[in-house]
Amino acid sequence: MARTMPPGRSFTVRGVAAGLAVGTVICAANVYFGLQTGWVSIMSMPASLMGFGVFRLLRPHLRFPFSPVENVLVQSVACGMAIMPLGCGLVGVIPAMEYLLAEDEMGPLRLGTWQLIAWSIGLCYFGVVFAVPLRRQVIIRERLRFPSGFSTAVLISILHGRNPNSSKKEMDAAAKGGFASLVPKEEEPPLLAPGRDSLDTEPDDDPEPTAAEKSEWASNMRLLLACFLASGIFTVATYFVPVLRNIPIFGSAAASTWLWTLNPSLAYVGQGIIMGTETTMHMLLGAVVGWGVLSPLAKKKGWAPGDVDDWEHGSKGWIVWVSLAIMLVDAIVSLSYVALRPLLGPVIEPRVKKLVERLQGTRLWQRLRGDSYRYSQIPSQDHSHDQGSSADPIEDRDDDSVDGNKEEQEEEDAPPNQRVGRLTVIVGLSASILLCVLTIHFVFGNLVPLYANVLAVLMALVLSIMGVRALGETDLNPVSGISKLAQLIFAFVIPQSNKASVLINLVAGAVSEAGALQAGDLMQDLKTGHLLGAAPKAQFWGQVIGASVGAVLSAFIYRLYTVVYEIPGDLFQVPTAYVWIFTARLVTGQGLPYMAKEWAIGAAALFACATILRTVSVNKSWRKWVPGGIAVAIGMYNVPSFTLARAIGGLFAWYWGQRLKRSSTPLIILASGFILGEGFLSIVNLLLQSLKVPHL
Numbered sequence: 178m179a180r181t182m183p184p185g186r187s188f189t190v191r192g193v194a195a196g197l198a199v200g201t202v203i204c205a206a207n208v209y210f211g212l213q214t215g216w217v218s219i220m221s222m223p224a225s226l227m228g229f230g231v232f233r234l235l236r237p238h239l240r241f242p243f244s245p246v247e248n249v250l251v252q253s254v255a256c257g258m259a260i261m262p263l264g265c266g267l268v269g270v271i272p273a274m275e276y277l278l279a280e281d282e283m284g285p286l287r288l289g290t291w292q293l294i295a296w297s298i299g300l301c302y303f304g305v306v307f308a309v310p311l312r313r314q315v316i317i318r319e320r321l322r323f324p325s326g327f328s329t330a331v332l333i334s335i336l337h338g339r340n341p342n343s344s345k346k347e348m349d350a351a352a353k354g355g356f357a358s359l360v361p362k363e364e365e366p367p368l369l370a371p372g373r374d375s376l377d378t379e380p381d382d383d384p385e386p387t388a389a390e391k392s393e394w395a396s397n398m399r400l401l402l403a404c405f406l407a408s409g410i411f412t413v414a415t416y417f418v419p420v421l422r423n424i425p426i427f428g429s430a431a432a433s434t435w436l437w438t439l440n441p442s443l444a445y446v447g448q449g450i451i452m453g454t455e456t457t458m459h460m461l462l463g464a465v466v467g468w469g470v471l472s473p474l475a476k477k478k479g480w481a482p483g484d485v486d487d488w489e490h491g492s493k494g495w496i497v498w499v500s501l502a503i504m505l506v507d508a509i510v511s512l513s514y515v516a517l518r519p520l521l522g523p524v525i526e527p528r529v530k531k532l533v534e535r536l537q538g539t540r541l542w543q544r545l546r547g548d549s550y551r552y553s554q555i556p557s558q559d560h561s562h563d564q565g566s567s568a569d570p571i572e573d574r575d576d577d578s579v580d581g582n583k584e585e586q587e588e589e590d591a592p593p594n595q596r597v598g599r600l601t602v603i604v605g606l607s608a609s610i611l612l613c614v615l616t617i618h619f620v621f622g623n624l625v626p627l628y629a630n631v632l633a634v635l636m637a638l639v640l641s642i643m644g645v646r647a648l649g650e651t652d653l654n655p656v657s658g659i660s661k662l663a664q665l666i667f668a669f670v671i672p673q674s675n676k677a678s679v680l681i682n683l684v685a686g687a688v689s690e691a692g693a694l695q696a697g698d699l700m701q702d703l704k705t706g707h708l709l710g711a712a713p714k715a716q717f718w719g720q721v722i723g724a725s726v727g728a729v730l731s732a733f734i735y736r737l738y739t740v741v742y743e744i745p746g747d748l749f750q751v752p753t754a755y756v757w758i759f760t761a762r763l764v765t766g767q768g769l770p771y772m773a774k775e776w777a778i779g780a781a782a783l784f785a786c787a788t789i790l791r792t793v794s795v796n797k798s799w800r801k802w803v804p805g806g807i808a809v810a811i812g813m814y815n816v817p818s819f820t821l822a823r824a825i826g827g828l829f830a831w832y833w834g835q836r837l838k839r840s841s842t843p844l845i846i847l848a849s850g851f852i853l854g855e856g857f858l859s860i861v862n863l864l865l866q867s868l869k870v871p872h873l
Contacts, residue, residue: 196254206856257723449826463812
């Protein structure tokens with residue numbers, strides 16, 4: 178018999194409304210930051226935190242209490258919106274089509290607002306629907322950890338006064354647990370207690386908070402508001418004093434010639450906190466190698482004779498090929514491991530284990546050893562959990578026993594009436610695929626053949642499986658590499674003689690990225706709901722609603738920014754748009770700059786080894802010392818000013834967690850306030866720019 182649902186309503190109108198409100202702020206911030214750096218954050222933990230804060234303020238006026246499962250709904254709707262700027266290609270592939278596509282490549286294309294909306298709507302559904310059948314495989318059967326989804330579930334438990342087990346072994350068991358495994362058994366009554374016929378009031382399920390809890394909550398909300406205002410005020414100040422965004426750190430010569438400046442954005446610091454120490458340090462390594470070594474070398478040797486910040490002839494455009502090679506090889510190696518592991522794992526893994534055991538006796542190994550640290554830690558009273566991976570494996574049931582016992586498998590999932598029906602999945606997936614194909618044809622007409630549209634969607638579904646598995650095992654969704662892999666495959670499908678081959682290549686990559694991104698990152702939300710006992714059906718419809726609103730809103734915000742600001746420009750450099758267009762030109766046969774090929778091959782070989790080592794050492798403490806390919810590549814193609822502030826945030830997270838041994842909940846609040854403050858107050862800068870208010 179399936180487990181009973183935890184108390185609370187999984188789907189409510191007020192939960193959807195709160196999720197849309199929170200998601201609107203995050204979505205607007207993601208368009209803003211995405212056009213700057215190509216990086217966006219779904220911010221699942223801040224979304225659940227803000228949802229909790231909203232309902233805490235409204236507590237005296239609620240007809241029934243705000244429960245953890247309703248918080249999951251708020252987070253699902255908000256994340257469905259937050260993912261759309263990247264999922265719809267509005268921070269990468271669309272700017273590439275509109276501003277970087279050459280005339281002989283059937284461009285540039287200036288899409289109308291309705292075309293943007295149609296494109297976004299077409300891409301926003303099929304990944305969401307495809308996540309439903311994948312959920313049963315990766316969450317119910319294989320019980321992959323999905324570290325960020327697990328961390329969010331623990332945070333929600335803590336916010337609502339629950340204290341899950343906190344030893345490393347118990348937390349690892351919880352991460353792979355069944356339905357509602359983070360809900361204490363004494364809190365699993367039926368939805369309606371005996372003798373009650375309404376859930377309008379549930380006084381026993383929502384006890385009055387203690388004075389200490391009220392004080393802590395008020396303190397956290399004050400911190401969030403203070404950080405929001407500080408970041409917002411600084412954002413508005415940068416409009417009047419633009420130099421605040423580019424402060425020279427090695428002198429004016431290094432700033433003007435080699436682009437070594439610091440953008441002391443509090444939002445970037447907050448993003449660095451959420452990204453974590455390991456990722457930001459690898460990004461910093463990429464910035465140092467790219468802009469401190471390769472850029473001067475390419476300039477001095479005459480490989481990139483133009484100005485450093487020239488994408489076409491300068492070292493800025495030269496080193497992007499090296500970063501692109503790193504991203505491609507990282508994706509190919511990671512996805513190959515995920516795809517081939519079931520077949521080759523029993524043969525390869527024992528040999529790798531023996532090699533590691535031999536290395537452990539070397540002197541270099543002893544120097545590299547140390548306690549691992551990866552943000553985000555979610556505290557449970559006096560203990561914390563490592564998001565990146567679990568330290569100790571647990572004794573778990575055999576996968577065969579789970580797959581082979583239907584009754585036991587039922588116990589690990591929600592009640593049947595709370596799941597998404599098979600007919601809904603079949604109809605929804607068919608309709609979403611058809612919608613995607615038709616909207617692409619509506620936007621691009623005969624420039625993109627119908628067979629290419631269909632093939633792009635089908636390929637996106639296949640690549641989504643790899644992305645979801647990689648995310649579940651490593652907490653990294655390699656969507657950048659997946660899209661580049663799709664571009665590479667399409668280079669063999671579309672003949673180079675086709676004048677629109679570059680455009681078709683961009684469309685194929687965008688569709689694949691959309692599917693992998695939505696199916697993967699929304700699976701984190703499904704993992705959160707699974708552990709807390711939320712109804713999968715409620716989450717699914719919440720994600721559909723969030724995706725629908727987010728797609729339209731993202732298109733409007735993107736068009737607003739492109740009307741007011743120069744793109745590409747100093748504020749919005751759209752670096753990922755250049756990565757998209759360069760990849761399309763590379764795979765369609767237009768070649769590389771002088772000596773870029775040799776350095777790209779060398780970097781690819783080096784990071785192929787690094788990615789293999791990172792892939793087979795997920796639970797090892799020394800893994801943090803092996804550079805991550807995606808993070809290094811991001812540090813390379815973004816100018817240093819975008820990386821340095823994030824590195825500061827990552828170091829602060831390390832100091833807070835490792836040295837001060839403090840609870841990370843206030844740190845999440847601080848980072849959330851910083852990010853949302855700049856993302857929201859950037860609208861003021863947008864208005865000032867549109868009114869042509871002069872700078873100081």
